[in-house]
Amino acid sequence: MQTSRFVFVAALSASVCLAASKINAVTTTEDLAAIAREVGGDRITVEAIAKGYQDPHFVEPKPSFLLKLQKADLLMLVGLELEIGWLPPLITQSRNPRIQPGAKGYLDMSQFCQVLDVPTGAITRAMGDVHPLGNPHYWLDPENGRRMAKALQAKFSEMQNGDAAYFAEHEADFEKRLTEAEKGWDAKMAPYAGRKVVTYHRSFSNFAARFKLVIADYVEPKPGIPPTPSHTLEVINHMKQDGIKLILVEPFFDMRTPDSIARATGGTAMVLLPMVGGEKQVTNYFQLFDYDINLLTMAFAKYK
Numbered sequence: 001m002q003t004s005r006f007v008f009v010a011a012l013s014a015s016v017c018l019a020a021s022k023i024n025a026v027t028t029t030e031d032l033a034a035i036a037r038e039v040g041g042d043r044i045t046v047e048a049i050a051k052g053y054q055d056p057h058f059v060e061p062k063p064s065f066l067l068k069l070q071k072a073d074l075l076m077l078v079g080l081e082l083e084i085g086w087l088p089p090l091i092t093q094s095r096n097p098r099i100q101p102g103a104k105g106y107l108d109m110s111q112f113c114q115v116l117d118v119p120t121g122a123i124t125r126a127m128g129d130v131h132p133l134g135n136p137h138y139w140l141d142p143e144n145g146r147r148m149a150k151a152l153q154a155k156f157s158e159m160q161n162g163d164a165a166y167f168a169e170h171e172a173d174f175e176k177r178l179t180e181a182e183k184g185w186d187a188k189m190a191p192y193a194g195r196k197v198v199t200y201h202r203s204f205s206n207f208a209a210r211f212k213l214v215i216a217d218y219v220e221p222k223p224g225i226p227p228t229p230s231h232t233l234e235v236i237n238h239m240k241q242d243g244i245k246l247i248l249v250e251p252f253f254d255m256r257t258p259d260s261i262a263r264a265t266g267g268t269a270m271v272l273l274p275m276v277g278g279e280k281q282v283t284n285y286f287q288l289f290d291y292d293i294n295l296l297t298m299a300f301a302k303y304k
């Protein structure tokens with residue numbers, strides 16, 4: 001009787017211990033959650049605050065976000081002020097000491113990544129809503145995905161050392177699959193190297209650099225500033241002059257101006273996804289590139 005009770009208690013506490021030993025992570029975007037899932041497997045739980053079809057610069061805070069943050073062991077954010085309009089008050093209001101800036105559970109992923117478009121010189125209001133620390137849309141280069149996975153492996157292992165071997169194995173497997181997938185993406189994109197495109201916002205700088213596209217112009221006259229008739233006319237002229245045919249639009253922007261530019265230039269305005277979750281079927285990091293590269297190469301193929 002004594003023995004069986006002991007065994008029962010031991011088994012119970014072991015299971016409690018196991019249940020409690022999952023890292024509870026919250027991310028601002030679905031891309032970060034997707035990479036965390038690759039590395040963390042079933043040893044973490046992870047939820048994203050913003051949906052992949054939402055504009056990550058402007059996310060309307062909800063009480064459910066606070067609940068998530070209150071329980072989190074780890075908060076992963078994109079940083080570079082992408083979330084500055086909505087995240088800081090939520091972190092403060094969560095009163096969760098584990099995820100306050102400077103705490104172990106506050107992880108700004110930009111520190112691990114190659115960041116483009118870092119402005120040189122003084123930043124003025126005339127430059128629009130420019131990201132002063134550089135372009136925060138850096139996850140659209142698989143190399144940055146790889147760097148983030150490595151950083152997460154280190155962070156998860158630090159938080160839960162007993163699972164370090166598990167995280168290392170998952171990270172290595174992710175890298176292997178990513179390297180393999182990149183070969184396919186490179187092969188598909190290679191025929192279109194050097195093609196010029198127009199994008200709505202500066203979401204695709206890292207993607208373009210990685211896959212050798214040239215972003216010749218933007219529908220926004222300045223970052224974060226809605227289209228104006230005079231700038232739209234400039235874009236139309238620019239596209240006509242250089243024979244540019246594709247206007248790539250993030251899912252959360254109005255298509256009217258891009259469509260009017262397409263009509264004026266004989267080109268195509270199309271939605272390209274900057275984030276995992278931008279379409280229902282795009283649920284992981286690999287599917288994001290699969291989806292975008294598929295759409296792009298089909299569109300490029302229409303124009304010689």
Ligand SMILES: [Zn+2]
Binds near residue numbers: 057201203
């Ligand atoms: Zn932006």
